[in-house]
Amino acid sequence: MTQYHPLTPQEAIELAKTLPGPFTADANLDCREIGDGNLNLVFHITDQNSDKSIIIKQALPYAKVVGESWPLSLVRARIEREILQEEYRLCPGMVPEVYHYDDDLALTVMEDLSDHVIMRKGLIDGASYPLFAQHIGEFMARTLFFTSDLGMNQQQKKEQQGRFVNPDQCKITEDLIFDEPYRIAQNNNYETAIEDEAEALRTDEALHLEIALLREKFLTHGQALLHGDLHTGSIFVTSESTKVIDPEFAFYGPMGFDVGAVLANLLLHYVSLSGRFQDQSTRNKRETELLDMVRDVWTEFDTRFRALWTTALVDPMAKTPGYQNLYVQQLFRDTIGFAGAKMVRRIVGLARVADIDTITDATEREHAQRKALAVGKALIKNNRHVNTIGEVLDLVSSAL
Ligand code: ADP
Ligand code: MG
Ligand code: MG
CATH class of the missing domain: 3.30.200.20 (Phosphorylase Kinase; domain 1)
Incomplete structure (x- = not known):
């Protein structure tokens, strides 16, 4: 040893x-x-x-x-x-x-994946990744389906769950995402320009109720083996290839936490675009591209996840008519709630994102931070009622 x-x-x-x-x-x-x-x-x-x-x-x-x-x-x-x-x-x-x-x-x-770039950096540098939605949709559909009771023997799943108990890492998530942004906490790390927004997060009881429910889901719902930290800084890309790294937060949790992480980080980049592009038409084009990615990531995931249900299901009870639709509807709602929570924590919590922090103009940066909070809060508050990604994109545009 x-x-x-x-x-x-x-x-x-x-x-x-x-x-x-x-x-x-x-x-x-x-x-x-x-x-x-x-x-x-x-x-x-x-x-x-x-x-x-x-x-x-x-x-x-x-x-x-x-x-x-x-x-x-x-x-x-x-x-x-x-x-x-x-x-x-x-x-x-x-x-x-x-x-x-x-x-x-x-x-x-x-x-060594040094021939790829970290996606957050690639996006900041203005690159496009047309295959990303298909790739990450496939990755999430397969890793989540095959480690859940849908795609894996129940006994084996329970044994596997035992190997992936990760309390220290889960506590970081529980504190940094589902607690500290909503109270005064030493780790919180936001700019003084948005003190009014931080104060509003601390006093919004309707928001706290949704966060308490999402936190409960994170704490108790051992649905599938999650990556646990699937933001654009944990994804290496080229125009042809997508590779996921850094799964040290892995544990058995709610599937929507991984899918929501991807959507949240695309939306964080989306709200940063007004601070990056002076030219209106270039900016509009890039904004459309990012929102299309958000829609496509969900759609690709949803299609592939449902396809596995047809080809690889191990639990016969899951064939019950109507069950798949209710399962995916709940997974979608969880995804949107977790996405919102992940956006909020990246503005007021300990760890911020370069997409917004690299906006050099302080007023533009503040504007992007306020937009991220508005979108994040809208997703959190509506998570239990949304049904389609189209509705979610409408929520995004009406929050801005
Ligand atoms: P941490 O858990 O500390 O965030 P990561 O696994 O995200 O560590 O790695 C940190 C950085 O190291 C990455 O952003 C990337 O630049 C580099 N890195 C990590 N894994 C690889 C790899 N397999 N190939 C090339 N670079 C890597
Ligand atoms: Mg890590
Ligand atoms: Mg990392």
Whole structure:
């Protein structure tokens, strides 16, 4: 057993040389720590004499952003690696391949995806991803369906649920998304220009009721194995390819939490566009593109999820006429509620998004923040009643 300690880049190189696979023992390796997150080290190891490279991701026992005072279990490294392997089985080519792992050191050695870009950055740079909705729709339909009681034996599912108990990571979500934005909390991190909005979030009891219900669902509804952190910073893209990374928040939860994360982050980018484009027609074009993506992500997911119901259902009771429609309707409503909650937390909570923070003009930035809150609140308040993505897009436009 190796005693846990955070690796230095030199130790990461030494480790890489011992792995069966990419490098020879005398390879001339370079290593850079490229992690941009708060919880982990990410080493990019390249061979100077070949085009071979790998990534080593190692969990830290605390959240960097707050310092060592916020301890976090290293179990999440094992969970991240196991769900990557599960997702690879269900959607080959849509997550990095795991080459090796060491649970004592809380690290995973995986495929280097540096030929892709992080989607949040790609969107900020103005790129388009015409295949994204199909790809992520397929990813979510397959990973959620096949890890739920619809697509998996009930007993096996319960055993799997036991392997993916992730209390420290869930608590981060429970606090940062379903609690702190709605009260005065030390972690909250919003600009003083929107103090009035933050105050309104704290006193809106109708909103609190919806958040309490969404929080309850997150706490209790072990529907499927979720990625748990499926924002555009956890998705690598090119114009042809989509790869999902960073599932360290994985646990058995409500499916709508993953689908809502994708929609929320597309909508956060959408509301940032007025602060990015001076030219009205360029802006309109890009806004239409983003709203089309929102619609297409839901539609692609919905179509593929229902198709699996026809081809891969293991629970005969789920064939009961009418059940599929009610199931997907509830999943849609959950998706919209969680999407709204994720938008709100990204404006007033601990972790903000670059889509909005990189708007340099303070007035435009404030405007985008207010728009995000208006859309987020509209989604949260209407989540229990919406039926179609068209209705949701109408809610978005009337909130602005
Ligand atoms: P964290 O959990 O700390 O957010 P991530 O898994 O999101 O860590 O990785 C942080 C960054 O490291 C990513 O944004 C990306 O730039 C880089 N990275 C992570 N995994 C890979 C990979 N497999 N290939 C290339 N770069 C990666
Ligand atoms: Mg990350
Ligand atoms: Mg992470």
